[in-house]
Amino acid sequence: MTPAGTASIIVAAAPLVSVRIAVVAFGERLSVLAMVGSAVAIAGLALVCLARAGLSLSSSVWIVVAAMVVQGIYHPLTRPLLRRYSGLEVATYGMVFGTVMTLPAVPFGWDRMLDAPASAWLAGVYLGLLPSALGFVLWGYAVARLPVATPTSLLYFVPPVAVFIAWVWLGELPIAAELLGGVIVIAGVVVISQGDRLRQALRRSSLMPARSGER
DSSP, rough: OOOOHHHHHHTTHHHHHHHHHHHHHHOOOOOOHHHHHHHHHHHHHHHHHHTTTTSSSOOOHHHHHHHHHHHHHHHHHHHHTTTTHHHHHHHHHHHHHHHHGGGHHHHHHHHHHHHHOOOHHHHHHHHHIIIIIIHOOOOOOOTTTSSSSHHHHHGGGGGHHHHHHHHIIIIOOOOOOHHHHHHHHHHHHHHHHHHHHHHHHHHHOOOOOOHHOOO
């Protein structure tokens, strides 16, 4: 089992996949800073994955890594659909098809579903309506109107929030290596999404004294 905070840190690397897809599928430019940021984030992701189990990764960690890759692919590939459909429609179709694909697994968990307490059902309804349904509708709205790197970069806010909730609610606290890896992942994603903008701002600020002197 992977702690919630650790899983959120791994999933925070999804923008790495999204940016690559955007470059290949939509021709978005990938700068040198973006490539450097990718390398930094991948190093942080490796540190998080290896923090607890060393070189022998558990199956649960691999499942979270696979979920991260799938999420990273989903974000940019919804853009063509969002040109024809609203965020609500794309999220609805995606969830309906996703639900249909999980139906073959229902018999394997039917007994547990029947024995689950009301709190588990309420948690399932909450996850379906708010983080999933509402979250993906808002996400579709943003992706349809902004470059892929911009909304995906906001995902780096997820790990600190998830780690805090996991600590308060579940009593889970990441170890030092996981926290360090999470900081490295976030730093890499920030470089990918904001590096060029910061460089341009620094360049403009460096030119301002020179222009002031000319006056």
